[in-house]
Amino acid sequence: MKFLYIFTRSAYGNSIAREALDMALASAAFDQEVSLVFAQEAIYQLVMQQNSANTEKKPHLGVINALPLYDIDDIYYLAEDSSTYNLPPAALVPQAKALSAEQFSSLMSSADRIQSF
Amino acid sequence: MSLSFALLVSGQPCTDQASLSALRFCKAALDSGHSVYRVFFFNDGVHCASRFITPPQDEISVPKQWQALQQEFAIDLVVCVSSALRRGIVDAKEAERYELGGHNMADGFTIGGLGQWVDACIQADRVVRFGSNTQ
Numbered sequence: 001m002k003f004l005y006i007f008t009r010s011a012y013g014n015s016i017a018r019e020a021l022d023m024a025l026a027s028a029a030f031d032q033e034v035s036l037v038f039a040q041e042a043i044y045q046l047v048m049q050q051n052s053a054n055t056e057k058k059p060h061l062g063v064i065n066a067l068p069l070y071d072i073d074d075i076y077y078l079a080e081d082s083s084t085y086n087l088p089p090a091a092l093v094p095q096a097k098a099l100s101a102e103q104f105s106s107l108m109s110s111a112d113r114i115q116s117f
Numbered sequence: 118m119s120l121s122f123a124l125l126v127s128g129q130p131c132t133d134q135a136s137l138s139a140l141r142f143c144k145a146a147l148d149s150g151h152s153v154y155r156v157f158f159f160n161d162g163v164h165c166a167s168r169f170i171t172p173p174q175d176e177i178s179v180p181k182q183w184q185a186l187q188q189e190f191a192i193d194l195v196v197c198v199s200s201a202l203r204r205g206i207v208d209a210k211e212a213e214r215y216e217l218g219g220h221n222m223a224d225g226f227t228i229g230g231l232g233q234w235v236d237a238c239i240q241a242d243r244v245v246r247f248g249s250n251t252q
Contacts, residue, residue, distance in 0.1 A: 001239055016127070019160050019200060026231035032239070113238050115125070115246060 003027045003034045004111035007042035011060035012052060017045060020117035021063050028070040035074035035107060036067070037099065043081045046092040064093055078104060121152045123241035125234065126162035127248030130179035131172075136165045139247035140182050147190050155193040155237040156183075158226070162248060163201040166194070168223035180223045187225035195229040196222065 005024045009017045028034045038046050045060055052059045067075055079098040082088060089098060099107065108114060124143060128135025143153055158165050170180050187194050196206060205221070208228050212220035222228065238244050 003235075003238070015203075016160050022199065023159070023231050023234065027235045027238075030232055030235045030239075032235065113244055115238075115244065117127075 001032050001112045002110060003032045004037065004107060004114045005034065006037045006039055006114065006116040007045065008040045008116060010041040010044040011050065012055045012057050016117050017042070018058075018060065018063070020115075021045075023115075023117075024072065025063070025067075025070050028072050034070075034072045035076070035111070036072060037076045037078070037104065037107070038096070039078055039104075040081060041085075043077045043085050043087055043092070046075075046077055046096045047087060048091060048093055061093070065095075068095060076104075076107070119150050119152065120146075120242040121154045121240070122146055123154050123234075123237035123244045124156045125244070125246040125248070126156060126158050126165060127160040127246065129161035129164040130170065131164075133161070133249055135247040135249060136162060136179050137177070140179065140186065142245065142247070143186060143192070147186075147192075153190070153192045154241040155195055155233065157229075157234040157237060158194070158196045158200070159234065160197075160200050160248065161204070163196050163204055163206045166196045166201070166206055166222050166226040169221045184223055184225040194226045195233050196226050197234070198228050198230055201228060 011017050024034055024036055050061050075096045076099045077096050079100055082098060124139055126136050126139045130136045146153060165179050165183060168180060170178060172178050183194060207217055207220045208222040209220045
C-alpha cells in the first residue's frame with residue numbers, strides 16, 4: 001500500500017516532527033511503500049547544517065539519513081518552499097528531491113493513505 | 118455502505134478539542150452501523166488513557182468516556198508505547214519493567230507499537246486523524 005506522509009513542522013520545536021517520522025519508519029518496516037513530503041517549515045528538517053546541541057534533543061539528521069536504510073527513497077520538499085525559506089537544494093540533504101506543485105498533487109492522487117503531521 | 122475506520126488521536130484531552138471530537142466521531146460512526154477497527158493514541162493523545170485525569174464533577178472525563186465506549190462496543194483502544202513512556206503513561210507491565218512504582222493507564226486501553234497503527238491503516242477503509250497541528 002502507498003503511504004504518503006506530509007510533514008509541516010520543523011525538527012526541534014515540537015515533538016510531532018520526530019514521532020511522526022518514527023511512524024513513517026514503522027510503515028516502511030512493515031513493507032509499505034512510503035513517500036515523505038517535507039512541506040512548509042518541515043523543510044528545515046532536511047537542512048544539512050543542523051546543530052541540535054543547544055536544544056538538548058537528539059540530532060534529527062540521524063533519522064533523516066537513515067531513511068534509505070528503511071527503503072524510503074521518495075523524500076521530497078516543495079520547490080516553492082525552497083525559495084520561500086531561502087533554502088537552495090545545495091543546503092538540503094542530497095537524498096531529498098524537489099517537487100513542483102503539480103508533481104505534489106499527482107503524488108497525492110496516487111497515494112492510498114495520506115497523513116499529515 | 119458500511120465502512121471500517123482507523124482513528125488516530127494525537128491531541129491531549131484537556132487542551133485540545135480533538136480527543137472529544139474523536140469520541141463523538143467514533144460514537145456517530147458506530148451508531149450509524151459502521152465499525153471502528155482501532156483507535157490509536159499517539160503523541161499528546163496518549164494522555165487520554167490516564168486514569169488520573171480528574172476534571173471537576175460538572176465536566177466530561179475523556180478517559181471515562183473512551184472506557185464506556187470500549188465497554189459498549191469492544192473497540193480496540195491502543196496507546197502508542199513510545200509516545201506513552203515519554204509522557205509518563207504506563208500500564209502495570211511497563212511500570213514493572215522500568216521499576217516506576219506505580220501505573221496510571223486506565224482499564225480498556227492497551228499499550229502497543231506503531232506497527233498496530235500501520236496495520237490499522239492497511240485494514241481499515243478510512244483513516245481519520247484527530248489532533249491539531251498548531252500546538
